[in-house]
Amino acid sequence: MTAPADANSWQAIHAELMRRIAERVWQPGDPVPHEVDLAAEFGCARATVNRAMREIAQAGFIERRRKAGTRVALNPVRRATLEIPITRIDVESRGMAWRYELIERQFAHPSQIVAARMGLAADVRLLHVRARHFADGKPHLYEDRWIHTAVVPGALDADFSAVSANEWLVQNAPFTRGDVTLSAANASTIEARLLNTPENAALFIVERLTWHAFDPITHVRLVYAPGYRMEMTI
Amino acid sequence: MTAPADANSWQAIHAELMRRIAERVWQPGDPVPHEVDLAAEFGCARATVNRAMREIAQAGFIERRRKAGTRVALNPVRRATLEIPITRIDVESRGMAWRYELIERQFAHPSQIVAARMGLAADVRLLHVRARHFADGKPHLYEDRWIHTAVVPGALDADFSAVSANEWLVQNAPFTRGDVTLSAANASTIEARLLNTPENAALFIVERLTWHAFDPITHVRLVYAPGYRMEMTI
DNA sequence: AAGTGGTCTAGACCACACC
DNA sequence: GTGTGGTCTAGACCACTTC
Incomplete structure (x- = not known):
């Protein structure tokens, strides 16, 4: 472990959520707890959970829809980034x-x-x-x-x-x-x-x-x- | 124009900042106004400006350093994203x-x-x-x-x-x-x-x-x- | 030492989608 | 209608970096 950023940084929460997805604590297709509940669990503000989950959604591991909630993606579409220099x-x-x-x-x-x-x-x-x-x-x-x-x-x-x-x-x-x-x-x-x-x-x-x-x-x-x-x- | 999101959404600010960079209002290498000043200009919270600028920095158009401030990137390294499906x-x-x-x-x-x-x-x-x-x-x-x-x-x-x-x-x-x-x-x-x-x-x-x-x-x-x-x- | 960006909070309102 | 995520605010503290 190298300075895991404060326990309640969005990065720490990001890492923990990613761990649960990777280790299949939450299986593909499963619903992910709501932001409010996760905020309560981690003892942080909802905005912090939101920041972490937004990044995970952008990376394609979870799918989020208003009202419907959040689910672990069934077919995670991996995105590779290519840097195009001069x-x-x-x-x-x-x-x-x-x-x-x-x-x-x-x-x-x-x-x-x-x-x-x-x-x-x-x-x-x-x-x-x-x-x-x-x-x-x-x-x-x-x-x-x-x-x-x-x-x-x-x-x-x-x-x-x-x-x-x-x-x-x-x-x-x-x-x-x-x-x-x-x-x-x-x-x-x-x-x-x-x-x-x-x-x-x-x-x-x-x-x-x-x-x-x-x-x-x-x-x-x-x-x-x-x-x-x-x-x-x- | 199709619903440009409220005038003070982070996306509106993002678009306006991108316009200033693209149209060279702020030239490559130039310093960009500080978050506090932009927030005052747009009449919004600093967090909103921060959200917009963070995305721009991620895209490589500006470079940000604490204390040093923000500058328009000299050699914008463009990043292409590739989706890797099954x-x-x-x-x-x-x-x-x-x-x-x-x-x-x-x-x-x-x-x-x-x-x-x-x-x-x-x-x-x-x-x-x-x-x-x-x-x-x-x-x-x-x-x-x-x-x-x-x-x-x-x-x-x-x-x-x-x-x-x-x-x-x-x-x-x-x-x-x-x-x-x-x-x-x-x-x-x-x-x-x-x-x-x-x-x-x-x-x-x-x-x-x-x-x-x-x-x-x-x-x-x-x-x-x-x-x-x-x-x-x- | 001091300035700037990075982040967190607590609360609020809104948009959207499902019922 | 109603629940969920999306976003905004005002304020605060912190981390990093340059001075």
């Missing part, structure tokens, strides 16, 4: 030297797929930015990005040969919502050349679409060089 | 029929890599379970799992031909912590046969190691059939 910081935090190279920057029509995902008409023109990131001199990531300049006009003046679009957007175009899709794909001829890897090598793909309210900001396809592993914790 | 439910929620097939169940020595990851001696024997999941009759997922029966003795009696190890463990062996690694790999000969796909096809791989306190429960390698996409939101 690529430069990601590479540097692994102790490698980061370098960045702009391949192309021009206005163009996105593919139908990209336009559809962004919810844009087919004839819209977007800023197309292609670039490579290197780690210790070796190709690490190929980035194929479309920027909706109507929403982020400042992107027109940005020098993406000096600052990566990734970093510029994080600093200048905050987003309110994003969709991320992870997948695997065999290297195309172009990707194989850019990442210095055999054709058909299995590559880890991240596609990210970010929004500001209801306006799409940018769609990016990140193609990682073979060997890349994305790590998360539950 | 495979059966994952498949069924996509409107497909789920089927499961046990391939092998036996005690064996895990590979050095797996043993090392689980922090176990090289001579330990674990329960090795290999299985396939089908979606609408087509191979969907190949699962290669090692179960530490010293920690989960009940697994010895479980009938993994009737219940998937995935589901059995979720219901019977709660874990406190898990490491998840995502990657891509070319299909091996065996994997290609089991997933009915060409050799060298790019496959999406999930490796998951779960712990109960400091005891490793299970290590599983999930190999998804081509075309699998994992979706998350930020």
Whole structure:
């Protein structure tokens, strides 16, 4: 035991409730005592129990409904959290030297797929930015990005040969919502050349679409060089 | 606008603070007014401001330190959350029929890599379970799992031909912590046969190691059939 | 030493869902 | 209607950190 926080801290109560769930004192599907009763049991205010139970509900272990009460979840949906840093910081935090190279920057029509995902008409023109990131001199990531300049006009003046679009957007175009899709794909001829890897090598793909309210900001396809592993914790 | 919650709900304050951050009223690195002052501005209790700011800090947009105060984060580390359902439910929620097939169940020595990851001696024997999941009759997922029966003795009696190890463990062996690694790999000969796909096809791989306190429960390698996409939101 | 965020309390009212 | 969780308040004390 290392300083279990005061006996009546919400964290202590959180831990005790989690123990009862984990050790099946309260079985899946069972009702959990009401906040008032637990507050009485622990000798604390209801708000403190509420704080503990709110966190447990957020983590998916219990389900709460007004009037109906609280129950231990039958199928606890575990949530893993993934931290998405700026690529430069990601590479540097692994102790490698980061370098960045702009391949192309021009206005163009996105593919139908990209336009559809962004919810844009087919004839819209977007800023197309292609670039490579290197780690210790070796190709690490190929980035194929479309920027909706109507929403982020400042992107027109940005020098993406000096600052990566990734970093510029994080600093200048905050987003309110994003969709991320992870997948695997065999290297195309172009990707194989850019990442210095055999054709058909299995590559880890991240596609990210970010929004500001209801306006799409940018769609990016990140193609990682073979060997890349994305790590998360539950 | 749809019922923006009372003007002084923590959510309204949360939204207003987020707006000031997004629209750079408060620039990255800038100090944010103190809780007391914001409470005065909004005409609410400090606890309400605290609730709003706590959520913002959790999301990574501001950094808070006692005495030092609160600042807008310079490099907001975005966190994406991934929901990890039971495979059966994952498949069924996509409107497909789920089927499961046990391939092998036996005690064996895990590979050095797996043993090392689980922090176990090289001579330990674990329960090795290999299985396939089908979606609408087509191979969907190949699962290669090692179960530490010293920690989960009940697994010895479980009938993994009737219940998937995935589901059995979720219901019977709660874990406190898990490491998840995502990657891509070319299909091996065996994997290609089991997933009915060409050799060298790019496959999406999930490796998951779960712990109960400091005891490793299970290590599983999930190999998804081509075309699998994992979706998350930020 | 002092300022700031972190938390707890006791009480209250409200929203929602079930009856 | 009525019970349960969701939230707000006003005040208080505490923990951490910088000064």
